[in-house]
Amino acid sequence: MLGLVLTAGGARGAYQAGVLKRIGEIAALRHKPSPFRIVTGASAGAINGAMIAALSPNFREATQQLARLWSEVTVRDVFKADALSLGANGLRMLQDLTFGGLLPGAGVRSLLDASPLRAFLAKHLPLEGIAESIRRGHLYAAAVSATSYHSGKSxxxxxxxPGHPLWVKARRVTLAVRLTIDHICASAAIPIVFQPVRLRSEVGDFYFGDGGLRLVTPFSPAIRLGATRVFAVGIRCPRSADDLSQTELITRRDEEPKMPPPPLSQICGVFFNAIFLDHLDTDLDHLKRMNELVRRYGGGAVTSTQETDRPAMEPMRVVTPLAINPSEDLAIVAKALAHKMPRLVRYLMDGLGTPDAQSADLMSYLLFDSAYTRALIDIGYRDAAARIDEIEAFLLADAVGAVAPRPVSVLKPRTSRVASESSRPA
Incomplete structure (x- = not known):
């Protein structure tokens, strides 16, 4: 089966919409079901994955609606940017810093109030279509990842x-659910910036945040669900502005004593880059190394370290990946359009530090403005168009007669075991 892996951060998710829009225009896919029978998403990738999964019977329509969603989004669709909301949140933050635990109340849960996002997604995401896509056989599974703030697990x-795999691993738990807007909002809740989202389940109510926090192996859910080929859309430019070459470091050596300490905005940018950008590239390298080991030594070379209460592990298999990343640094695009951010939010961000090239990374995750998101859609569209022959060959390689393999290293836990794993403290 062919899997789609989408991990993104905040507004950068618009790039994925552009890539998928161009793929939806492939002649062989027009007016056809989605080629992706397994769709997995985390962070803003959960929004994109949910749209593709829900509209699987007509892939082109799904990609067009996704691009439309991102091209019309505004800051006020995602978080409150008015003076009253920002001022009230700032006062609560000052109160917490001044009086600490002396005053009752839950305190500030985030820098911004992202409550408008739920209404926006409820309006645009037809999640009821996921069940229909599964019933009609166009979709095997849709998966959304989020991070538990109670247990620290993914x-x-x-x-x-019915009967799809579930597994319990170190710091990773799976649950069979009917996906809702709350699951999508939880996965897309950028840490610190957006408030956690409470999810109800048979094991209790817990607060969750961005799926990228703990999902250090973003290819894993698709592979464990049975994918033999995975197409991934990243959001990191290989020539990112924050990747200093050795030449640049040598050039700056004489200036080092004059360099000021990094402002908080730059630190936040590096923090978000570590969450949203690095995991996909690292896991892709790991997958390629594992493929080489399987080709060299065979898939049966696993297992003596497995726990005695677990069933025998399936042989490992080669999983063929294809990934696409931006050809331009999205932070630089965001910096050029920073004036589109509401004035009060821009004032808040400027207060975190000077708006230099590296501090623009933070802006690139929060600039939910149509001018920026349309620019990212265009970049994604062009990048996919430049590789469209390669992408088409990859997507259609197993379009006929594909049979899903048995998943590898998968455990189907009892409900009670999932409950104990999810409620155990970190």
């Missing part, structure tokens, strides 16, 4: 064909 919520 939870993957799966809506799929």
């Amino acid at each position: 939870f993957t919520f799966i809506e799929g064909t």
Whole structure:
């Protein structure tokens, strides 16, 4: 089966919409079901994955609606940017810093109030279509990952064909659910910036945040669900402005004593880059190394370290990946359009530090303005167009007669075991 892996951060998710829009225009896919029978998403990638999964019967329509969603989004669709909301949040933050635990109340949960996002997604995401896509056989499973702030574990919520795999691993838990807007909002809740989202389940109510926090192996859910080929859309430019070459470091050596300490905005940018950008590239390298080992030594070379209460592990298999990343640094695009951010939010961000090239990374995750998102859609569209022959060959390689393999290293836990794993403190 062919899997789609989408991990993104905030407004950068618009780039993925552009890539998918161009893929939807492939002649062989027009008016056809989605080629992706397994769709996994985390962070803003959960929004994109949910749209593709829900509209699987007509892939082109799904990609067009996704591009339309991102091209029309505004800051006020995602978080409150008015003076009253920002001022009230600032006063609560000052109160917490001044009086600490002396005053009752839950305190500030985030820098911004992202409550408008739920209404926006409820209006645009037809999540009821996921069940229909599964019933009609166009979709095997859709998975959304989020991070539990109570246990520190990565939870993957799966809506799929009856009998789909579930697994429990170190710091990773899966649950079979009917995906809702709350699952999507939880996965897309940028840490610190957006408030956590409470999810109800048979094991209790817990607060969750961005799926990128703990999902250090973003290819894993798709592979464990049975994918033999995975197409991934990243959001990191290989020539990112924050990647200083050795030449640049040598050039700056004489200036080092004059360099000021990094402002908080730059630190936040590096923090978000570590969450949203690095995991996909690292896991892709790991997958390629594992493929080489399987080709060299065979898939049966696993296992003596497995726990005695677990069933025998399936042989490992080669999983063929294809990934696409931006050809331009999205932070530089955001910096050029920073004036589109509401004035009060821009004032808040400027207060975190000077708006230099590296501090623009933070802006690139929060600039939910149509001018910026349309620019990212255009970049994604062009990048996919430049590789469209390669992408088409990859997507259509197993379009006929494909049979899903048995998943590898998968454990189907009892409900009670999932409950104990999810409620155990970190």
